[in-house]
Amino acid sequence: MSRNLALERKEQLRSELKVQLPVPIDTKRYLMGRVAFIDVAIFSPFLALSCLFIYIFYSTGSLNKYTFILSAIPSVAIITFQMMKHPVRREISYLKYKILWRYNFKKREKEFYYRKGALDMGDKQDARRKIGIKATFADCYETTDKRFVRVFEVSSVNLSLANKPEKRSALDSFKVFMTTINFLKSIQFSQIAQPINLTRHLQHVMKKQKGEDNLAKRLLNQGYRNHIEEIQKSRDLVTRKRYIIISRNIGNDREKALDELDQQSKLLMTKIESMTFDYSSLSIKQLNNDELTKLMYTCTDYDNAVSIGEHIIDRANNRSSVSVGENTAKELIDVLQRQLREKIN
Incomplete structure (x- = not known):
């Protein structure tokens, strides 16, 4: 029974x-x-x-x-x-x-620091040692266990509004993908929540209001820009992005491992783009070094990623031991230039 x-x-x-x-x-x-x-x-x-x-x-x-x-x-x-x-x-x-x-x-240890420069495996407080990522290289993560990891951002298809034939067609297409890919064991699917990025929209608004003479419109546009910036800083408003991750052991030949990973990347992108969902299709994009750095920073320190936003890449690429904001840097340059002009040798 x-x-x-x-x-x-x-x-x-x-x-x-x-x-x-x-x-x-x-x-x-x-x-x-x-x-x-x-x-x-x-x-x-x-x-x-x-x-x-x-x-x-x-x-x-x-x-x-x-x-x-x-x-x-x-x-x-x-x-x-x-x-x-x-x-x-x-x-x-x-x-x-x-x-x-x-x-x-x-x-256990709770405070870790993302240090710049070469990775010292003896430094227990270096965040890279804990998360296993040494650096970004050739649009890949290079891990501490000697692997190249490549990340692809994939669009999504809403099946909740589809009818049964459309759902079945989508599942059959995904089944074909899973059964025809020859490196399935090295594929990982991930969905990661990230802060909402309205930078492009903000730039568009600033471009439209440039040269506006009407005081009321300028004040209204300024209030709208402040509202957008507050939305971006909000921790509760997130967007969910889908990723496909593949990896390859480096071994003794880095160039060979990278070439094999490139071949797998091209095959994966072709397979994803060829998947059909009736009236919709999937798009896939390989993350570059800057996008990988931003993704890593967002996953390891979400709160600061919300407040820092697009300046993550500038901070990550800055090799100086001192990091200052844009306005502070301009003021510092002006002071130094004035001192050079007024200095008596």
């Missing part, structure tokens, strides 16, 4: 073009009920410790209900924490996710 219900459920999902995601697999072996062998292994030392305390109190003649409760506290606490489970993932115990994981989180 249950088998028939499962088959009916599968057919219903297939007709609706849906899939049922599997629950997390519990790999623990259970002794009885909810008690697993790993639980017994965790309980045992504390049970032995409680028994030892009880024996010591009994041999000294000081065993009573208070000393018995005191001796049993370690075992009861560990058993309770171990048998309490996560509200969603039942295979994870309270002891693990509320105590051990929280302790490790508080103990």
Whole structure:
């Protein structure tokens, strides 16, 4: 009976073009009920410790209900924490996710710095060492485990408004892509939230208002520009971009690895652009060095990426130990030039 219900459920999902995601697999072996062998292994030392305390109190003649409760506290606490489970993932115990994981989180290093120049693997606070990216090279990420990683930004197709034949056509096209690509194991699909970028729109507005003589219109345009800038700085307004990521081991020959990655990139872009979705199609763009730097900065430090915006690339390419803003730099240049003119040798 249950088998028939499962088959009916599968057919219903297939007709609706849906899939049922599997629950997390519990790999623990259970002794009885909810008690697993790993639980017994965790309980045992504390049970032995409680028994030892009880024996010591009994041999000294000081065993009573208070000393018995005191001796049993370690075992009861560990058993309770171990048998309490996560509200969603039942295979994870309270002891693990509320105590051990929280302790490790508080103990680990939390402040890292993105340093410029050559990567020193002995520098534990260099963010590049933690994220595994040494630098951007030839429109790739060069990782610390000796790989070239290339990132492609891909457009999306809204299937929620499509009818069943259009959905089936889109899924069949994606199925053909997945079955005909010969380096599928090295492909990664990713969706990353990023701050809204309204720079081009802002430039368009500034261009239109240039030369405006009407004071009311100038004030209105200035207020609109300030509103756009506030939108860009808002942390709650984001856009979701889709990426396809491929990688290649560098090995001993960097040029060969880069050539092979270029071939895979061309094949991937051709496959994506040839996918048909009735009246729509996909577009794909390979990220260059500046775009890769901005993506990395956004993923590692989202809050500052929102406030800095387009100046991320300037800061990343600046090799000076001192970084100043645009207005401050102009004032500094003016001061230095004035001092050179007025200096008496």
